[in-house]
Structure formats: C-alpha cells, structure tokens
Amino acid sequence: MASPASPLQKSPSPLQLLSTLNNPTTTATSALDSISSDPILSAFLSASFSTTSFSSAALSSGSPASTAEKLHAAIRLLDSQLRHEVLSRHDDLLSQLSSLHHAELALSTLRSSVSSLHSSLRKARSDLSDPFRSIRSKTLQLSNLHSASNLLNHSVRALRLSRKLRDLAPLHDPEKLDLAKAAQLHAEILTLCQEYDLSGIHVVDEELRFVKEAGEKLRSEAMKVLERGMEGLNQAEVGTGLQVFYNLGELRGTVEQLVNRYKGMAVKSIGAALDMKAITAGSGVAFGPGGVRGSGTPQIGGGAKAREALWQRMGSCMDQLHSIVVAVWHLQRVLSKKRDPFTHVLLLDEVLQEGDSMLTDRVWEAIVKAFSSQMKSAFTASSFVKEIFTMGYPKLFSMIENLLERISHDTDVKGVLPAISSEGRDQMVAAVEIFQTSFLALCLSRLSDLVNSIFPVSSRGSVPSKEQISKIISRIQEEIEAVQLDGHLTLLVLREIGKALILLAQRAEYQISTGPEARQVSGPATAAQLKNFTLCQHLQEIHTRISSMITGLPSIAAEVLSPSLGAVYGVACDSVTSLFQAMLERLESCILQIHDQKFGALGMDAAMDNSASPYMEELQKCILHFRSEFLSRLLPTATNARAVGTETICTRLVRNMASRVLIFFIRHASLVRPLSESGKLRMARDMAELELAVGQNLFPVEQLGAPYRALRAFRPLIFLETSQLGDSPLLQDLPLSVILLHLYSRGPDTLQSPLQRNKLTPLQYSLWLDSQGEDQIWKGIKATLDDYAANVRVRGEKEFSPVYPLMLRLGSSMTGNTPASQKP
Template sequence: MASPAATLQRSQLPSITIPASPSHSSSSSPLHRLSTFKTPSSSTPPPPSSTTTNPSSSPLDSLAKDPILSSFLSSSFSSTSFSSAALSSGSPASTAEHLHHAIRLLESQLRSEVLSRHSHLLHQLSSLKDAELSLSTLRSAVSSLQYSVRRVRSELSDPHNSIQPKTIQLSNLHRTIQALQHTTRTLRSSKKLRDLISASESEPEKLDLAKAAQLHREILTMCDEFDLREIDVVDEELSWVKETGEKLRSEAMKVLERGMEGLNQAEVGTGLQVFYNLGELKVTVEQLVNKYRGMGVKSVGLALDMKAISTSGGGGFGPGGIRGSGTPQIGGGAKAREGLWQRMGNCIDRLHSIVVAIWHLQRVLSKKRDPFTHVLLLDEIIKDGDPMLTDRVWEALVKAFASQMKSAFTASSFVKEIFTMGYPKLLSLIENLLERISRDTDVKGVLPAITLEGKEQMAAAIDIFQTSFLALCLSRLSDLVNSVFPVSSRGSVPSKEQVSRILSRIQEEVEAVQLDGHLTLLVLREIGKVLLLLAERTEYQISAGHEARQVTGPATAAQVKNFALCQHLQEIHTRISSMIAGMPFIAADVLSPSLGAIYGVARDSVTPLFKTMIDRLETCILQIHDHNFGAHGMDAAMDNNASPYMEDLQKCILHFRTEFLSRLLPSARATIAGTETICTQLVRSMASRVLIFFIRHASLVRPLSESGKLRMARDMAELELTVGQSLFPVEQLGPPYRALRAFRPLIFLETSQLGGSPLLQDLPPSVVLHHLYTRGPDELESPLQRNRLTPLQYSLWLDSQGEDQIWKGIKATLDDYAAKVRSRGDKEFSPVYPLMHQLGSSLTENAAVSQKH
C-alpha cells in the first residue's frame, strides 16, 4: 500500500511525454514515425518555433494530397499491396524516385522540427530525472509501510487465536442454556396439558378445549421456533402432544358441528375458539364450508336421481320402474311421481338446514373476538372484497340446482311433464324455501343469509319449467277455444255448455296459481291471449249486412246468431270481471285490453241493430212537425187518442221489444241487481236518446196553442209510459227523464213566470230558448226558419254543436228581430225578447260551469 507521502510526491511529478524509441522508428515508415510525435501538454507550453511555416504550405498537406503518398496515411496501409501496385503500374522507377523525394522532404521537415523544439526536449529530459528520484523515495516509503503491517499482524494474531475458541464455547453455552430453558418451558406446558386432560377424564364435558388448544399450539410453536425436535425428552412428549391435538380437533369439530346443527351460538363459539387457538381457524372454516356446500350439491343431485326414485318406489327396473330415458313404465307413474315430489321436499329441507347452518356460523364469526388479542374471528376468514360464507354456499347451491333442473328438463320427459304440470307446486317449494330462510335468518344487526339477488337467481333456476307451464296453459285454453270456434265453420254458434266449459277451464287455471301473485299475473297474461283469440273468433262469426240491421220484421237467423254471440261474450266478460274483482288492481290492468276486446266485439255484434232502431224512432218523432199543435177549440183538447206520430213511435218500440229485446234481455235480473249488461247499456242509451230527441223537437213546435199544449202533454205522458214499460225504467235514466218531467209543466207557465222557475235547472238551455219562440211574434224567426232548414237538418246541426254555439245562432235571430223593430220605428219589443237575452246568457253560463265541474 502506498503511503500518503508517496502519493503526494507522485502527484507533484511533472507530466512527461516519452518520445518513440529508435527501434520503433526504424521499423515504421517515415510518415508513421512523424505521426508518433505528441503535442506537448498544456501545462508546459512549447517554445516558439523559429521555423514555423504556414499550415497551408506544410509538406504533410502536400503529401496528403499526393495520389501516391496519401495511401501511407491510411490505417489499413499494406506495403505488399503498394509494391504490387507500383510494379504493375509500368513505371516503378518513377514511383521509387517519387518516394525517395518524399523521404528527403520528411527528413528535412523532421530535422527542422527537432531544432525548433530543442529547449523543450531538454526540459523533458530533466523532468524524467526528477521522476526517477521521486520513485526511489516512494519505494522506500512502501517498504516501511509493509514492515509496519507485518508487525501489526504479528501482534493481533495471538490474541485472536486465543479469543476465537472461547467465543465459540460461549456461543454454544448460550444456545444450550436457551435450549434448556425452552425445553423446560415446553415440558412445563406439556405437564399443564397433561394435567388438564387428566382432570377431565372423569367428566369429558368439562374439558376446557380452548385452553388445551392454546397449550398445544404453544408447545408446537416453541418446538418449531427453537428447534427442539431432536431432544429426546421433547420428542417423547411431542408424540403424545400430537395425539392429543388430534383428539382436540375431533372434539372441537363435534362441538362446532353440533352447534351449527342446533344453532347454538355458545357451542359454535367454543369450537371456533379452539381452532383459532390451534392456528387452524381459516382452514377449518373453509373445510366446513366446502363440506356443507358438497352436501347441498349432493342433495340436489339425489333429488332428481330417477334410478333412486324408481328403487324407492319399489319398481326397480322391471314393470313399474323407470326406463333409461326417464319415462316410467306401466304401473310405476304414480309411485315415481310421489317419490319425485317427496325427494324434492327432502332436498328443499336439506338446503334450508345447510344455508341456515352456514349463516349461523357466519353470524358467530362476525360477533366473537379472541379474549386476548381482541381480533374479530371473521376478519381472519374474510378479507376485504371476499364474498361472505353464505354467498359462497348459496351460489354453489343455485348453480347446482339450475344445472340439475336444466338437465332433467332435457333428459327426462317424465320429470319435464311432472314439473311442468305441477309447476305451481314446484314454485311453492322454492318460495317456501326462500321464505323460511329469510324468516329464520332475520336477526337485527346481522346480514341475512341470502340477498334479493340471490332469491331471484334461485327462482330463475326453474324458469325453464315456468315457460313450459305457461305454454301448456295457453295450449290447453287455445285448443278449447279452437274446438268451440273452429276456423272452418262460420255459421255454427257455440252452446252455453261450451262457453261454460271455457270459463270453468279459465277458473281452474287461475285457482291453480292463486297462492302466488306473480305466477297469477303470468297466467292472467296467457288468459288474456286466449280472450283475444276468443274475441277474434267470435268477431269472425258475427253476421253483417242488411239482414243483421233490419228492424221492421221479425228477427232473422243472422240476428238471432248475433244475439247468441253477444250473450256468450257478455257472460264471459261478466264472469271474468267478477273473477278478478277480488284481485289487486294490477290483475285488472293485465286483463283490461282483453276484456275491452271482448266487450267491443259483443257491443259491435248488436250496435248496428240499435243504431238502425234509433234512426227509425227519430224518424217517428220527426213527424211531430206534421201535426197541427196550433189548433184552437175544446175538440182538439178533449181528444183522448194519442197523436199519429206517437202511435207510430209506440208501435215501433213495442215491435222492437217483442222481436229483439226479448231475445237480448230474457230477464230483468241483471237490471234489478244493478249490474248492467252490454245490451242493457245500449237500451239505456236508446231510451235516453228518445226522450232528449222528443224534448228537442217538441220545443221547436210552432205555433203552440193551449189545446196544442194539452195534446203535447198527453203525448209526453204516453211517451213516458211506453219507454218505461218497453225499453228502460225512466226513473233510472237521470237527466233525460228529469228534462221530460220539467218540460211538461213548463209549457203551461206564463211567460212572466219563466224567468224565475226552478224547472229551468233540469232543461238544456237550447230547449228553453227554442220553446220561447212559440211565445214570440211571427217576425221573431227561429234558427230553423231563418236558415230555411228542415227539422232533420237542424237536428243534425244541434247534435254537432255545444250550447254556446247554439246560443250564438239564437242570438243572431234576436238581433235580426231587433233590427226589424227599429226599422219600423217601434220602441217596444216583445216580452219574449229581453227574457230570451236574459235566459240565454245565464243558462249558457250555468251550463258551462256545470260542465267544468
């Protein structure tokens, strides 16, 4: 090692550039020898040259540009190649002369360079002598340092050789003491464990399993940590400790499983604490979860094991057993069916007990903490992001159940048929399972065993049978409808028994699923499809044309057929509506479109007939304008006979009642009970239209004498009696009937009494205003007269207008009357004029307010 002094001397040495040796120069070309000269270091500037030449005229530059000599500057120069090229050029003598000239030039340049740098070279020589002196001084210092190192090594080796064996002896002694201490501690713990086991031999139930497990783990931990296993006394104890550990695990597992089956939190907590003390909590819990999960999956598989079902049914594989395809042989269907449902029930019970047991285990884990470390046991099992124990088990059970159901559906026609036809029972089993699990695991502050998503997954596992069940339901009902209403036959009308059979079948389908609300809605949707099919087939059977609309003669065969179809549809509509009356509103919403279609087809089957009859009755009422109600005299007033138009009206109503309504309304029970049928509603509408139409045209009669008023009052009484006896009870018609009853006394009131009469409240404003024209002068023309319209034309216009528009037309006639009076120069108007203005404004305002409310 160099001393600091030597290092310092070395750092002070001047930099030396050693020139090339003569031998090297002689072995190289002149150009290479020239290139070995180095530029002096910047620390020692070269002396100024007296022969400095311009770089542009340097011989080296001229040589570098020479085509022959430039190759000597290349790093890849080869003398053999150059000589071969010179000889083959054809002028080797010239090339040699050229080279001799270049050599002389280089020698001259070299001599010039040496002379110009003579002082610098002498300086470099003195620096070499100084370096040799420094190196000799450094060599002496290095020798001194080496001597000192040898002396220190000699002084340290003796103590080290003396201390090293003592250190090893001390280390061995220390390890021995530690081994003795840990062995003593281990043996002491083993003795405690033996005493604990011995004390409980007479009463095993009093054994403190948790403490014994803790001692067991301490013994094994010390043996592993301090490597005590090769000590004879320890090895003798370890064999017993391991046997004791197996017993502890066995006893703890018994306590744990007993607690899970009996839902005993204390026993489950004791078992978990033992395995926690043993350091095997996570592994043990995983084994338990896997065990229960496997039990559930196995239970699902056994539930649909057709071979086992056949064996339990006593059929084996002989007569009455199950074939390989899953189809029961003759005589074994009932037993196999019972066996299948029994096994499904047992499977559901087993799944319930497994899920509740795992939930109970999870519940105790989430509550129990180690008494010493206060660690929550659940945190030792489940880390952040890991699924809960119940979720793992439930996911496996649902997956296995769904797989088995799908396999049974495709592989066994017998299972498919049983679970399809008995789907409500299968769904009931699943929902009962979910409800029981939810009820038994509903504890405040504890997560339930299964989530809503988990319930939906289990219900979805049997969706394949639900689809098949709904398709079977639709098929049964559709086949029944197709048999009652065949497409090929249009003229046939189903009997009441056939319609009743359809309704009974629908009732049975609903009753089979009424315990499950969701399934009921699904079945109702299928029933809705059947009702639409029924409406479509019935609509195809309905007869149209003149024969279905005629009202002058007896009922035709086409009308009788339409009546029967209407009654059948009415019966279906009534029965289905009453069936869903006690169900939630959503049930009515599901069947509302279908019932609407049934109702529409039933109404359309007889609506043309009623429309034709209303047109005929209106034609009879329009004849009121052909009768002279302006005649004076007692003869006209004392005539007890009805007016000719009224007699025609009575005959038409009586004929309609006898020929048509008697078939559509065979009895008055529906009306008495307060439940109107489709035909009853149509009859009510007809009766209301007749009364309103009569009052309208009675108010247009002009002139109207006192005897004419009596005649009109008598006609109104006849109308009321005829409508009430042959069409509909007039007391139940409401506003039309009150209008008829109010109009009769109104025509006898004095004009001055009309303004404040309460009768106006029951009459449409247009009726009152039209009647007032009969009390005015002839020049006060009604809209009918002013526009030169027929009563029918004006009546059609009134049907299309509201009371406000009618008042505008009436007001225009009042303005015309006022203009005529003013044109004559008269200043007084008829008393009717201001009264009509007053009543028109007030009555139309009241009518508008009542319509808003």
C-alpha cells in the first residue's frame, strides 16, 4: 500500500517564493494562507498547540523524515519573510531607533529632577515632623481635658439631681413624697448616667445605689397608689400612679403587667367558682376517694350543701368579675383623658400602638374564653354541676345578665367607651348556651311527660280529671314564672310550651268521639257526648288560663303562643261543633215546616187563634231539649261568664246558632206566599214565640245585634201597606233581599218568585242564598221582574202591580258588600 503523499512535496518552488518578495503584502498573505491550508502546518496556528501531541502524530505517521523536511522548509520560508519585512521597513525602523534615543535622554533628565524632588521632600518631612508631633500631643491633651470636663459636669449634675431626690422627701414617709417629681428626677439621673457612661466614678456609683433603691420604692408606692385608685375608682390616684410610671419610662410595661394580673385574677376566680373539691371542702360534704367521684356527684345527703356552696361561689365570681372589668375600664378611662403636663402626650397613645385592642377588650376576651371553657368542662365532666346549672339555668342566666347590666351601668359615661360591647355581651351569653339548650329540652320533657300521663297514647277512652288539667296549667305557669324576669329567655320557654300545647292538642283530638252518638240531639246526652263536653271544657280552661298568663307579657309573647293556643282552641271547638251543627240542622228543619202552614187562609178563627203554629211548637221543644240536655252541661257558668265579659267556646257557638235561627226564620218567613192578614197575625205570634224561646234557652236576643234588629223590624214590616213600605225606616234593619222576597207575597200570581220560576224547594233555594251575595240574589229577582213585565205587555195590560216599581227601585241599590250577618 502506497504511503500518503507528504505535504512537503506540494510546497512551492524557490522561484515561486522569490517572486513573492516583490510584493510584501502578497507574500505575507500567501505564506499565511499556505501555512493555514496545510494540514500539518495549520496546527502551529492553533492556540491549543501541543508539541508533544504533534511529535507523537509525526512519529506515528510512518514518514517522520518527510515531516521534518517540511518543517525545515516552512522555517526557511518564515525566515525569508521576516528578512523581507525588515528590509522593506528599514527607514521606519531607523526612525523608531532615533526616537528611542531621544526618549532615553529625556528620561535621564527626568530622573535627575525626581532625585531633586525626593531631596526636597526629605527636607520638608524633617521640618514638619516635630510640629506635627507637638500638635497631635496637644490635641489629645485638649480632648482629654474636654472629656474630663464634660464627665465632671455631668457627674456634678447627677450628684445635684441625686441630692434633690434626697431632699425631695424621705423615702420612709411616702405620704410626703412627691411621687411624680421623684420619678422624673430618678429617670433623669439614670438617663444621664447611661448617656454619658458615668459608671466607674466612685461617688456616682455610691449615689446610683441610692437612686436604684429610691426607684424600687417609687415603683412600689406608685403601684399601691395605682391599685388603690383602680379599686376605689379614684381618677386622681390612678392619674398619679400612671404619671409616675410615665416619668419612669415604664408606663407601657406597667399597664401590660396590670392587665395581665387582672386577667389572671379573672381566670382564677372563674376556675375557683367551679372547683368542686374546694366547694365540697368548704361545705363539709363528703365525696368518694379522691375528693370528687368520676361523675362529680357528692355522696348521699351532701347535694343540698354542695348546691348552695356552688351558687355562692358563682355569686362571688360574678362580683369579682364585675370589680375586675370596672377597674380595668377605669384605668383605660384615665389613660384616655390624662396627658403629660410637659409634653402633652396622651398616655393612652403611649400604651397602645396602632392595631392594638383596648385594655377592657383584652380582659373581657380572657374572661369569656375562660368562662366558656369552664362551662363546657363542667357540662361534660361533672353530672352534678350539669344538673344544677341545667335545672337552675334561669338563675345562672340571671347572674350573667345582672353582671352585664351592672358593668354596662357602671361604665356608662358620656364620651367614654363602655367596658363591653354588644358583641362581648353576646359572647358571654353564648358561653352558657349549652346549659340553655339542656334547660329548654328539660322544660319540654317535663311538659311532654305530663301531657303523656294525661293523654296516654295507648288509651283512647280516658278523659283527664280537673286535677290533672290544673296540674299541667300550674306546671306551665311555673315554667313561665321561672324565666319571666328575662324577656329573651321567656320567649324561648314559651316556644317549648307551644310545642307541648301542640302535643296536647293532638292527643286531645285523638280522644274526641265521633259518629252518630256524638251528633244525636233527640235524646239525652250520650256518654260520647259527655266525654266531648269534658274535653271541650278542659281545653277551654287551658286556653283561657294560659291566655291570661301572657296578658302581662310583651305582645311578642302572644305571637309566639298564638299558633299553639289556636290549635288547642280549634280542638276544643271540634269536640262540640258537630253537636251544634246537628242541632242547628234540626232547628232549620223545624223552621222549614213554615212552608207547610197555611198563612194565606182567611177567617176570624185564624185571626183569633193565639196558639203557636205546630212547627214553632216543635222548634220550642227542640230548643228546650237542647238547653236542658246539652247546654246545661256545656254552660254551667254561662251567666257568670257573660257578667265578666268573657266569651267561651260554647257561648260563641250558641250565639252563632241563635243568630242563624233568627236569620233563617226571617228568610223563610219572607218566602211565605200567599200571606193573608190573619196569616200575618199568626206569623207575628210565631216571631214572638221564637224570640222568647231563643232568648230564654239559647242566648239573650238583645245581645245578638243585627239578627235581632232584623227580627224586630220584620214583624211590623209585614203589616205596612205597600205604599208605605218604600220610605219606612224599618228597611234599614233588614237585608234588601228579605224585603224583595217578602214583596212577592204582595204581588199578583203572575209575578213568580225565583223559587217558583226555577222550580226549587225552599231548602234548595235557601242553600243557594247561603252561597250568594246580594248582587247575585238581585239578578235572580230581576229576571222574574223582567218576565212579569214581558207577560204584562203580552197581555196588553196597561198597569203594573204596585210592587213592581217598588222592587225595581229597591233592587237598584243592592250591592255585593252587605255583611254576612245581614244576608238571609
């Protein structure tokens, strides 16, 4: 295998190299280009050239001799290039050499000048060194003298101030000691010693010992004055104490210390109030091993003493909390008013930084936190305390409310923030909500158990006794009286009472007897009816008594109990409503028999007959029977009830029944047709008998109002001439529909009534009248009048009946706004 061609074989010939000397730039460029393009020589242009690497590569190439030859040729080429460069720049090199010679001469001159300068400097240094050393020595001496003078002056001032402090008043007699001025001197002495570092001076150190002793005495006396002023709410003493600590420069730390102390006192007081071990030890109550059992319950016989001791401690705790909060508030009040007499700085600004909470807020927050924690712990850890505070929650709540009211009252000063905010009050109340919930649950449980005992679910036929009803009423009254001093707690208890009343109404409703036995009115009262009567009276007694209990309470109390009392009242009504409805239907059926009587008969016999109509006699018998068999049991004290103006359920039902009977009679009396003069006399006697029967056996008719006035007006109305009827004042007491229906009896047979025109029975038409207003009734009447007028025109008659224009005139004034009591 042929060896690779050596790079030296491609080198230019000597003639080519010679030709390049004619153009130095071209020669230099071509030489560099040839070297850089040569694979072997280009390595010498690299900045990272290594002779060892190059030699190793040349020896391993297999032709080291050719490589060496090539290197020699390259060296020769570079030598010739350098020679050419020197020759081509000969003049420039000579000129540069001349410049170097001149420079050397200049440097020689400069060297001589520098040597002369050094000599001058040495002489000047020799001339200035002695004065400089003298000045430096004198300056140091002056500085020392000045420092000694200042130190001596400050020491003298410190000694003078200390002498003033000694002369101000003897420390052993605090009453003669001006605490504020002494504190100012004390602070000024210490500041002077610290600022000018007077320590180490024997006489000053001696005085400093006295000053420090005086400072301790001042702090002690100032704290006594401050605490005495806080306890006695003396602004002057509190202001003096605060001024002392301000002058000492310790106001903020002292106030913080005081606040923390009072916070600790409050927390300790709360903890001591619920410390069962201390309570039992103080009351002499024996507990099991360890002082308190796991449930926190004293042994048998010691509960009363422990309970009394617990309430006493709680009372003492409330008093201590009041004193603590008011004292801190008083401190805060003085801080917010007092200013330093020299700097006029407000002391509160020195104590509180931006964003800091007020002093009373800090103390109250600690009180609420500790109280809440202790209440939760007592609720879960001690069954004895839980029972006392649950059953006696009104007393516990009253203590807290009294505490809050006392604090609010004692800190209510115009222009000063109160000790506690409304949010703080709510936080304290919320701390005992756990006992409030338990108390309300216990209240509902007591009432529910009583209701369950009176109305057991398993027994439907039992009726509670009066004693049982009185017991539940008394229990409800006790629950209300226990909390009536606090409006909010009263409302909460009333809600629980409302739940119990709803339960009572549900159980009572389950006991109501229904069916034919409860609705019969023809025979004597049945056992089912007697049972319903008793339930009605019991429920009515509960409703009346509880309603009277809340009359003295705010109106919101009635709103809270209104739904539950309404439920009780509704059940009481339901127990007898079916009986009254059945009796009313019976009486209405008797009145409907009026249409079976012959009121159109003429003759002296009918006119002279003073006896009541058969239907009226039956109506009287039914009313008398209802009175003797039913109302006598339902209204045993009706007279007394009316005398005092109290309306019972049964009196309301009887009054409604009496009103309905009168109106129903007037309606059907107006439908009687024909009606002769003797028939009018007979109907008038029936109305008198009806008034007597209703007034004696149901309800005093004079107290019925509009129905009674309508009955009294209808009796003379039927005797009036038609021409007189239109302007009669009797019309004011009668529904217009009754007057119009009566006028049919005065008209001709061709004027058909709505009853005849629509081929209805009296009962059907009466039911329709009950469901319609006066305007609808008039529409029906107007239709019959239009038919009558049309028939008159068809027959060619020239005149209408006198009742026709009268009915049109009266009917045009009818509206649909007539009260229900005025409708027939």
